[in-house]
Amino acid sequence: MAEITQNELVxxxxxxxxxxxxxxxxxxxxxxxxxxxxxSRGSGKLVPFGQxxxxxxxxxxxxxxxxxxxxxxxxxxxxxxxxxxPACFLTARSFEQIKTDVAYSDNPVKLIGISAxxxxxxxxxxxxxxxxxxxxxxxxxxIIVVPADNFETEQAIRLAAQTEHPIxxxxxxxxxxxxxxxxxxxxxxxxxxxxxxxxxxVIIGTGETVYPAVQAARxxxxxxxxxxxxxSMHTIKPLDYELLAKVASPGVPIVTVEEHxxxxxxxxxxxxxxxQNNFHNPFKIMGIPDEYTVTGSQIEIFNHYGLSEEGIxxxxxxxxxxxx
Amino acid sequence: MTEQELAxxxxxxxxxxxxxxxxxxxxxxGGSLSCVDILNVLYNHVLNVGPDNFKSPLRDRYIQSKGHxxxxxxxxxxxxxxxxxxxxxxxxxxxxxxxxHPTRKVNGIEQNTGSLGHGLSLSVGTALAAKLDGLSYRVFxxxxxxxxxxxxxxxxxxxASHYKLDNLCAIxxxxxxxxxxxxxxxCNTDPIDRKFEAFGWEVRHxxxxxxxxxxxxxxxxxxxxxxxxxxxxxxxxxxxxxxxxNQLKWHHGVPNPDQYTHALAELAEAEAVLR
Numbered sequence: 378m379a380e381i382t383q384n385e386l387v388x389x390x391x392x393x394x395x396x397x398x399x400x401x402x403x404x405x406x407x408x409x410x411x412x413x414x415x416x417s418r419g420s421g422k423l424v425p426f427g428q429x430x431x432x433x434x435x436x437x438x439x440x441x442x443x444x445x446x447x448x449x450x451x452x453x454x455x456x457x458x459x460x461x462x463p464a465c466f467l468t469a470r471s472f473e474q475i476k477t478d479v480a481y482s483d484n485p486v487k488l489i490g491i492s493a494x495x496x497x498x499x500x501x502x503x504x505x506x507x508x509x510x511x512x513x514x515x516x517x518x519x520i521i522v523v524p525a526d527n528f529e530t531e532q533a534i535r536l537a538a539q540t541e542h543p544i545x546x547x548x549x550x551x552x553x554x555x556x557x558x559x560x561x562x563x564x565x566x567x568x569x570x571x572x573x574x575x576x577x578x579v580i581i582g583t584g585e586t587v588y589p590a591v592q593a594a595r596x597x598x599x600x601x602x603x604x605x606x607x608x609s610m611h612t613i614k615p616l617d618y619e620l621l622a623k624v625a626s627p628g629v630p631i632v633t634v635e636e637h638x639x640x641x642x643x644x645x646x647x648x649x650x651x652x653q654n655n656f657h658n659p660f661k662i663m664g665i666p667d668e669y670t671v672t673g674s675q676i677e678i679f680n681h682y683g684l685s686e687e688g689i690x691x692x693x694x695x696x697x698x699x700x701x
Numbered sequence: 702m703t704e705q706e707l708a709x710x711x712x713x714x715x716x717x718x719x720x721x722x723x724x725x726x727x728x729x730x731g732g733s734l735s736c737v738d739i740l741n742v743l744y745n746h747v748l749n750v751g752p753d754n755f756k757s758p759l760r761d762r763y764i765q766s767k768g769h770x771x772x773x774x775x776x777x778x779x780x781x782x783x784x785x786x787x788x789x790x791x792x793x794x795x796x797x798x799x800x801x802h803p804t805r806k807v808n809g810i811e812q813n814t815g816s817l818g819h820g821l822s823l824s825v826g827t828a829l830a831a832k833l834d835g836l837s838y839r840v841f842x843x844x845x846x847x848x849x850x851x852x853x854x855x856x857x858x859x860x861a862s863h864y865k866l867d868n869l870c871a872i873x874x875x876x877x878x879x880x881x882x883x884x885x886x887x888c889n890t891d892p893i894d895r896k897f898e899a900f901g902w903e904v905r906h907x908x909x910x911x912x913x914x915x916x917x918x919x920x921x922x923x924x925x926x927x928x929x930x931x932x933x934x935x936x937x938x939x940x941x942x943x944x945x946x947n948q949l950k951w952h953h954g955v956p957n958p959d960q961y962t963h964a965l966a967e968l969a970e971a972e973a974v975l976r
Contacts, residue, residue: 443859446822447822447825447857449812449826450825453812456830473816474853484812
């Protein structure tokens, strides 16, 4: 693992663009790949896909329950089906189809939640998916993946195409810097990635909160000499218990950060494991509190709730000082 | 199979449905008895599916949207050799795969159902896959008339005609009763035929207990090239057992020993007539 320097934080494309590009590359050689959309090809950056591979794209119309049910039927015949829809609708409107038609019936649909979390910003809470980890974690037989950067997104899509397991992958549409340029970087479902190492604090992020977590770690080191381990916990389920046990050194404070309600997401999943396995680290969950969010862009919402370099650093600092 | 042979099979199926429901002390008796003649004709006369080709991508598919009448499906699948009929002695018992709704843990079941309004979308996806791949298999699904208010049915119905899925046949087991009362009183979906026609389907009515009419109807599929087909099968809930017919309480009623004896006697009489 390479230590991240400012120079290595290269500005890159949106994870959404990487998803679209990767899928086009895969579909050019694998004719069993099928994209199913609910009038979401534009928002899913899939217009080029549809132009290049019209026979591998199925439009459902704005009917998310049908999207998932039809996707399950298609997947039952051996097709590699990517059902693409805004995460907010995909995981709420079609929750029962995900539970019954995909997970329970074990139809290996790849559910792709686009513009996830608060990506839609000021469009408001109808368009936010801050419930999806909580709801879907309780559904048996579903992998939940939240890639942080372009590398993780590309790997997640490639692995999803190969897996015969129902899977939900969600990401945003904002350009995301690479967390590291480490050439030996690896990605595996269920195995979190340590993107920075330190002994004073552990910050566990997922998705688009990992980058501000890295920034916060850098700030803490520069201003206070506090060295942090930062984990990209890209797989919410199955959670990487082995890594959690490894980073939870006695007494070291742990902060989790997620673009999700503080209820039922990454933080509570980590806390559940740690508490039940006799880890007693100081612990703080950062996310969206139990309210409909303040109006603003994704970044403004992140800043408002402290899911920012400054906010995460402050929470980490307070926890470290309280512990000392 | 001749109509008389089908009729004899249905008597046997009814006997077994009751036997295993009594054994399990649970089951959807009325609806199983209303749909079993349709399943009989499908599995013994229409569907190109059996234990030998169940893994074949070319097999016809049957997806039961009204999953709660799984007892009828179990009995027919056992008869077709998908699993030993003796397995059904475990119906709804601790640890059994034979639960009160279809699951793929049981050989011959295509999809897990039970929550209503799911079968049509699953069937649309499966039929669409055949069209995309140029395969000739057909997809059949059975819905209850009581489940039609589920909005997902109408989403599926729209898309089926949009993609011209003439390899798809939906059957409505139109027995007119659901758990709270008459379907027309609970949420009137009539006229079902005109609604589906407006959604781009070709619709036919049939007596769901008339083997000849059922055979003839399914032989005419697709009713129109380029359109999905709907069969509205007019059935009687509790059909074949006089005291159960059109009686709401037999939606998931379980016969007591006297009622069971009476039912078996009626089935024996029906069988005698067919000899």
